[in-house]
Amino acid sequence: MSSSKLLKGSLATIVLRLLEEQEKMYGYEITQKVKQLTAGEFKLTEGALYPTLHKLEAEGYLTTETQQVDGRVRKYYSLTKEGNAEAKAKVSELEDFLVNLQKVLNPKLGLG
Amino acid sequence: MSSSKLLKGSLATIVLRLLEEQEKMYGYEITQKVKQLTAGEFKLTEGALYPTLHKLEAEGYLTTETQQVDGRVRKYYSLTKEGNAEAKAKVSELEDFLVNLQKVLNPKLGLG
DNA sequence: CAAGTATACCTAATTTTCTTATGTATAAGA
DNA sequence: TCTTATACATAAGAAAATTAGGTATACTTG
Numbered sequence: 001m002s003s004s005k006l007l008k009g010s011l012a013t014i015v016l017r018l019l020e021e022q023e024k025m026y027g028y029e030i031t032q033k034v035k036q037l038t039a040g041e042f043k044l045t046e047g048a049l050y051p052t053l054h055k056l057e058a059e060g061y062l063t064t065e066t067q068q069v070d071g072r073v074r075k076y077y078s079l080t081k082e083g084n085a086e087a088k089a090k091v092s093e094l095e096d097f098l099v100n101l102q103k104v105l106n107p108k109l110g111l112g
Numbered sequence: 113m114s115s116s117k118l119l120k121g122s123l124a125t126i127v128l129r130l131l132e133e134q135e136k137m138y139g140y141e142i143t144q145k146v147k148q149l150t151a152g153e154f155k156l157t158e159g160a161l162y163p164t165l166h167k168l169e170a171e172g173y174l175t176t177e178t179q180q181v182d183g184r185v186r187k188y189y190s191l192t193k194e195g196n197a198e199a200k201a202k203v204s205e206l207e208d209f210l211v212n213l214q215k216v217l218n219p220k221l222g223l224g
Numbered sequence: 225c226a227a228g229t230a231t232a233c234c235t236a237a238t239t240t241t242c243t244t245a246t247g248t249a250t251a252a253g254a
Numbered sequence: 255t256c257t258t259a260t261a262c263a264t265a266a267g268a269a270a271a272t273t274a275g276g277t278a279t280a281c282t283t284g
């Protein structure tokens with residue numbers, strides 16, 4: 001993901017989370033959705049996104065379905081049953097991480 | 113940082129932030145401080161921390177001062193003037209990132 | 225007093241996960 | 255016709271960790 005090269009490691013979680021919200025999405029759609037949600041501040045790069053999707057599929061968390069729309073191919077991804085569980089796990093893990101990160105960045109709040 | 117290999121890229125920010133709070137810290141002290149602040153959930157690995165400290169020093173953001181305490185050597189790090197500015201910048205950048213990440217993880221809140 | 229744990233520094237090899245660059249192809253708009 | 259948008263993909267390189275190893279001193283415990 002571009003726009004600050006932060007948070008390496010959260011891309012798979014983001015993908016899984018979006019697919020919890022929306023049953024089926026294709027790669028390009030995911031890039032646009034993230035851009036929209038963050039008012040253009042996150043720009044997923046294709047070089048990061050596609051390998052991540054392929055990896056999640058290989059791990060059994062996503063299934064694909066190809067459709068032809070307006071003469072262009074779209075590859076739709078959906079969560080498998082395992083993917084659903086993984087989504088919950090990863091999101092929860094990330095949220096725990098963020099809570100702890102806040103404790104480090106803002107020590108006063110956590111100890112007051 | 114261990115404990116979930118998330119957030120690659122936030123370690124330098126954490127170090128700079130801690131040195132804003134506390135004038136001088138040495139490496140081992142930083143690992144213990146982070147452990148304490150997160151109730152043991154973040155464990156900085158030395159293989160990540162020391163290279164990060166060296167890099168920040170090489171970039172001119174930290175200065176060092178070695179002390180002998182109880183027969184052991186401690187290398188204290190402090191922010192330079194540039195380091196102080198960099199700390200503010202990095203923390204601000206990370207916080208912006210976290211706000212956007214929340215928008216992606218929790219779309220409902222951001223759009224409601 | 226020997227052994228293990230804690231303190232305190234360090235580096236190297238490897239892995240993970242990005243960015244950057246490139247390639248293919250179709251559709252729409254200027 | 256040329257550029258932008260849509261839509262997929264891979265490969266080379268960089269960044270930033272993990273894992274594993276190394277050195278050394280001090281304290282605790284059996």
